[in-house]
Amino acid sequence: MNAEKIPDIIIGRLPVYLRALQRMSDSGLKTTSSQELGELVGISAAQIRKDISQFGEFGKQGTGYSIAYLLDKLRGILKVDRIWEVALIGVGDMGRALARYQGFTNRGFQIVMIFDNDKSKVGQKIDNFTVEDSEKMVERLKSAGIKIAMLTVPAQAAQSVADKLLQAGVKSILNYAPISLNVPNTVKVQYIDPSIHLQRMTYYL
Amino acid sequence: MNAEKIPDIIIGRLPVYLRALQRMSDSGLKTTSSQELGELVGISAAQIRKDISQFGEFGKQGTGYSIAYLLDKLRGILKVDRIWEVALIGVGDMGRALARYQGFTNRGFQIVMIFDNDKSKVGQKIDNFTVEDSEKMVERLKSAGIKIAMLTVPAQAAQSVADKLLQAGVKSILNYAPISLNVPNTVKVQYIDPSIHLQRMTYYL
Numbered sequence: 001m002n003a004e005k006i007p008d009i010i011i012g013r014l015p016v017y018l019r020a021l022q023r024m025s026d027s028g029l030k031t032t033s034s035q036e037l038g039e040l041v042g043i044s045a046a047q048i049r050k051d052i053s054q055f056g057e058f059g060k061q062g063t064g065y066s067i068a069y070l071l072d073k074l075r076g077i078l079k080v081d082r083i084w085e086v087a088l089i090g091v092g093d094m095g096r097a098l099a100r101y102q103g104f105t106n107r108g109f110q111i112v113m114i115f116d117n118d119k120s121k122v123g124q125k126i127d128n129f130t131v132e133d134s135e136k137m138v139e140r141l142k143s144a145g146i147k148i149a150m151l152t153v154p155a156q157a158a159q160s161v162a163d164k165l166l167q168a169g170v171k172s173i174l175n176y177a178p179i180s181l182n183v184p185n186t187v188k189v190q191y192i193d194p195s196i197h198l199q200r201m202t203y204y205l
Numbered sequence: 206m207n208a209e210k211i212p213d214i215i216i217g218r219l220p221v222y223l224r225a226l227q228r229m230s231d232s233g234l235k236t237t238s239s240q241e242l243g244e245l246v247g248i249s250a251a252q253i254r255k256d257i258s259q260f261g262e263f264g265k266q267g268t269g270y271s272i273a274y275l276l277d278k279l280r281g282i283l284k285v286d287r288i289w290e291v292a293l294i295g296v297g298d299m300g301r302a303l304a305r306y307q308g309f310t311n312r313g314f315q316i317v318m319i320f321d322n323d324k325s326k327v328g329q330k331i332d333n334f335t336v337e338d339s340e341k342m343v344e345r346l347k348s349a350g351i352k353i354a355m356l357t358v359p360a361q362a363a364q365s366v367a368d369k370l371l372q373a374g375v376k377s378i379l380n381y382a383p384i385s386l387n388v389p390n391t392v393k394v395q396y397i398d399p400s401i402h403l404q405r406m407t408y409y410l
Contacts, residue, residue, distance in 0.1 A: 015404035020385060023360075041385045079407040086403070093302040098399065100298050103383050107400040108407065147410055148403065155228075172406035174399060178308050180225060180246045188409050190402040194303065194379060195312040197395040198291070198353065199220035201377035202284040202313065204393050205352055 010051050011078075016041050017048065018074045022106070025067050033064040080108025087146050087170075089161055090153035091116040091124070091131050094176055098150060099126045109148070113140060117157075134161075141168035148172045155179040162189075215256050216283075221246050222253065223279045227311070230272050238269040285313025292351050292375075294366055295358035296321040296329070296336050299381055303355060304331045314353070318345060322362075339366075346373035353377045360384040367394075 020040045024032055034045035034052075041048075052070070055077055075081040086104075088095055088111050099114055116122060117134035124131045132140065141149075149170045153161050158177035165173060171187055178193045225245045229237055239250035239257075246253075257275070260282055280286040291309075293300055293316050304319055321327060322339035329336045337345065346354075354375045358366050363382035370378060376392055383398045 011408050012405050014408075015401040016385065018404065019383060019398070019401065023384065039387075042387070077408065078404045079410055080404055084403075084407060084410075093305050097298040097302040101399070103398070104400055104403075107404070109400060109403055148406070150399070171410055172403070174402050174406075178224060179228065180221065182244075182247070188406040190405055192397055192399065192402060193224070193308070194306070194355070194397065195309055195314060196220040196224065197379050197397060198289075198309075198314055198377070199223065199283045199285055199312070200217050200395055201353070201379075201393040202289060203216050203219075203282065205284055205289075205376055 006054050010054060013043065013047075013051055014074055014078055016043075017051075018071065018078065018080075019107075021067050021071050021074070025071060029067055031064045032067055032070075037065075075108070078108075082108065084109050084148050085112040085144065085146055086110060087112070087137075087141055087149045088114045089116070089134070089137065089149060089151055089165075090157075090176075091118070091121050091126070092152060092154075095152035096126055098152060099129055111150075112144070113146070115140075138164050138168040141165070141170060146170060148174075150174045150176065152176045211259050215259060218248065218252075218256055219279055219283055221248075222256075223276065223283065223285075224312075226272050226276050226279070230276060234272055236269045237272055237275075242270075280313070283313075287313065289314050289353050290317040290349065290351055291315065292317065292342075292346055292354045292370075293319045294321070294339065294342065294354060294356055294370070295362075295381075296323070296326050296331070297357060297359075300357035301331055303357060303381075304334055316355075317349070318351070320345075343369050343373040346370070346375060351375060353379075355379045355381065357381045 020037060034048040038045040038048050086109050088098055091114060099111060104110060113132060114129045115132050115134045115137045121131050122133045147170060149165050151158055151161060151173055155177045158179050159181060162173060162181045166187060173189045175181055175189055176192050181189050183189055225242060239253040243250040243253050291314050293303055296319060304316060309315060318337060319334045320337050320339045320342045326336050327338045352375060354370050356363055356366060356378055360382045363384050364386060367378060367386045371392060378394045380386055380394055381397050386394050388394055
């Protein structure tokens, strides 16, 4: 097994399996099958077996998967068997909503610092956070060794903030600004733009 | 050309092209090339030419694409040459942020009604909206002919709300709840779960 060679499309499905398995585990289930998991996530059982087999032998046909074991393995593969510290940049409505979002708990992430370039926002409290000045961002990220950032700044500011994130050593950006970012291919960007997601569906209406 | 046969993966890229072309147009550009567009969106020029050619002959090698013409065509293909009325269900932090989000303007969507099942929220104002009672949701959606909904309710409520949305005739759901929905294949669901997007990137760290 060479992890580097696993296609990105498979990696993309693993977090969905992980989320479903976590819910099964939370509801007290101990074992599952590719059929059952498939129905939960809307992916065929054959596809699930194929995806999971890329990483080794996790279950046997007929006996199913141990949920705890599979959870453990998937968390290890996705490297969310730890807590990643995350920086949030941009304190608009979306930034505030993310700062207060409870959905990162137990999924491998914790926001630890929040920045904005608007001096009237710097020093503001959002729950347990104090908004910090963007001017100090590069230094702060570097000294904390932050590798992951969420970008909730306006589109016109996104590229220049992203450039600073790279300078600070960030390797993964979750970009909420509605614009494609130019980054070297050693850096990963994921995009969340609700209009893009909606437009993917209107085609079928 | 048979629009029904265009692979979903191509449809998924068209909104990204549309967004980039819109930005080019906003900045006063009149024509572009697959190279230039490719650099903006991080997709190869060859892939872009191939994707666009699925829908007909939009440009000629060497002369490039008319941005206005391509915008017009892409909006037509994606059916965002109109304004779709959208319902928002769930008035938490994320629901409020979406209600106030300016990024739907000019992209084909307008939130027109907001629901919550919490009686203490019903009647509240969020900008120009008044939160309505979920109990009236099915009737309201039906009579307004709403086909698109955004779901920002807790995970444990998402499936039952989705079932009601289908009952009301909704065909496209943008689901912010961190759970996979069970829907018939005549209905499209897109998922926004920041933890899933982050987990897609940690694998590469």
